Amino acid sequence: MKATYIKNTVLIAVIFFLASCKKYLEEVPNNSLPTESSITDVSTARAAIIGTYDRLQGYYASNYPTLGTITTDNVIFNGTLSEYLQLDQNAVPTDNVITVAAYQNIYKTINSANSVITYVPGVTDPLLTAAEKNKILGEAYFIRALSFFDLARGWGGIQLQLKPTTDLTVLKGIKRSTLDQTYDQVLADLVKAEELLPEDATTRNRAQKSTARALRARLHLYRKQWADAEKYATLVINNTKYSLVKPYKSFFTAPFQSAESVFELAYSVNDRNSYWNLWYPSSAGGQFTLKPSDALVAKLNNPAIGGTRNALIAGSGATVYGVLYNTTSTSTDPSYLIRIAELYLIRAEARAQQNNLTGSAGDLNAIRKRADVPETTAVTQADLIKAIEDENGIEFAFEAHRWFDLVRTERAAVVLGLTNKNYWLFPIPYSDVLSDPDVTQNPGY
Secondary structure (H helix, E strand, O other), X not given: OOHHHOOXXXXXXXXXXXXXXXXXXXXXXXXXXXHHHOOOOHHHHHHHHHHHHXXXXXXXXXXHHHHOOOOOOOEEEOOOOHHHXXXXXXXXXXXXXXXXXXXXXXXXXXXXXXXXXXXXXXXXXXXXXXHHHHHHHHHHHHHHHHHHHHHHHHHOOOEOOOOOOOOHHHHOOOOEOOHHHHHHHHHHHHHHHHHHOOOOOOOOOOXXXXXXXXXXXXXXXXXOOHHHHHHHHHHXXXXXXXXXXXXXXXXXXXXXXXXXXXXXXXXXXXXXXXHHHHOOOHHHOOOOOEEEOHHHHHHHOOOOOOHHHHHHEEOOHHHOEEOOOOOOOOOOOOEEEEEHHHHHHHHHHHHHHOOOHHXXXXXXXXXXXXXXXXXXXXXXXXXXHHHHHHHHHHHOOOOOOHHHHHHHOOOHHHHHOOOOHHHHOOOOXXXXXXXOOOOOOOOOO
C-alpha cells in the first residue's frame, strides 16, 4: 500500500497495445497507462482480470508457499541463503526478503483486483455482456478475498485497501484492522464473488462458485465456525466435478486440472512456475534449498502413515528431495491452492469439533483410503482432532498448509517449540512501517 503501487497498471504491455490510440496535450509515459483510462472496453477488461491472476501467480510461485513450509517440522533448510535460514529457525527480521516480497506482492494483487472492481462496472462496450462482466467482477472479488485471507493468516489484522491506489490520498488514514475485521472483509468479498461467479465449468484455473464456497469453508474453519465450515465443505464435496483421484501422485502429474483440483494456478513455458527449483538437487538442475525433514521422510515411507504418498519424495540418504513438481524442463507445474482433499479434512475437523465423531472419522478415512493406508484407530474427539492434524501434515506436506494450521490451532508451541506467540505472525516489512505512518509493526519485532 505504498507509493510504489500508485502507478498500478494491469497487464501493462497487453493493455497498452489493446487500448485505442488518442492524442493528449500532456505527455503520457510510453510504457504504462493509469488504470482509470486503461480499462475501457471488452478487451482491456479481459486483460485486466488476466493481469490480476498474473499477480496472484506471482506470490504463489515461490514466496508464499515457502512461508507455509520451511517454517515447520516437515521441511528443513538445505541451502546457503540467509533469508531461508531465518525462516527455518523462526527468527525472521523485518527485512527478510521472502516475507517482504510475499507481503508486498499480495498487496499488488489486491490493488490489481481493486482496479477491476472499480473500473469494469463503468465499461459500456456492448461486446462486454452482463454475464461476462459479472464473471470478471466475481473473479476479482474472489482474488481479493484470497489475498486478504493470505495476509491475515500470515500477518494478522491488516490494512484493508479497497480502492485502487491512483494517487497518494487513497493511502492516507487506513489503519490496521483487527483480525476479525479482516476476516469479515474476506467473507463479504466471498459472498459477492459467489453471487457474481458462474456455475462451475470444466476449467479449474479460474474462479467459479465452488471456488468461492471452498475458500469460505476454509475461512469458517479458521474462525472456528464449525457448522458453517461443514456446510460449505459439503457443498463442494457434493459437486460431482470433484473427486479424490487415485493413485495419489496422479493429481500432480500432467495432464493437470484433474478432478482433485478445486482451484489451481496454471503456468506455461512463457510464464513459468520455478518453485520446483528450491526442492531439487543440483543433479536435477535445482538449488535443493528446501529439504524434507528426516521425520517427514520416515512418515512418508511408512506404509501405515504415508502409503502411496511416498511418491512425494525421491532420492536416497542425504539427497532425498520433494517431487510435488514434475516438469522441471518446462516449469509448467501448477500451484495447488485448493484440493478436494482439503475439503474432506475441513469437514472432518468441523464434525469432530461438533462431536459428530462417526462423520468425522468417515471423512478422515476417505483421505486415508485414497493413500492406501489403514483406517484411523482414533475414537475420541481429542484423538480424532489430533489424527486430522497429522493427516493434514502428510497430505499437504509441501503445500502451504502446515505452518498456518499449527498457528490457527495454537499448536505451534507444542509441535514446533515456538512458545512466544508474537512469532506466530510474520513481521510487517520495515520499509512499509517507515513509509506509512498508519502501519504499526507486529508485537515482538
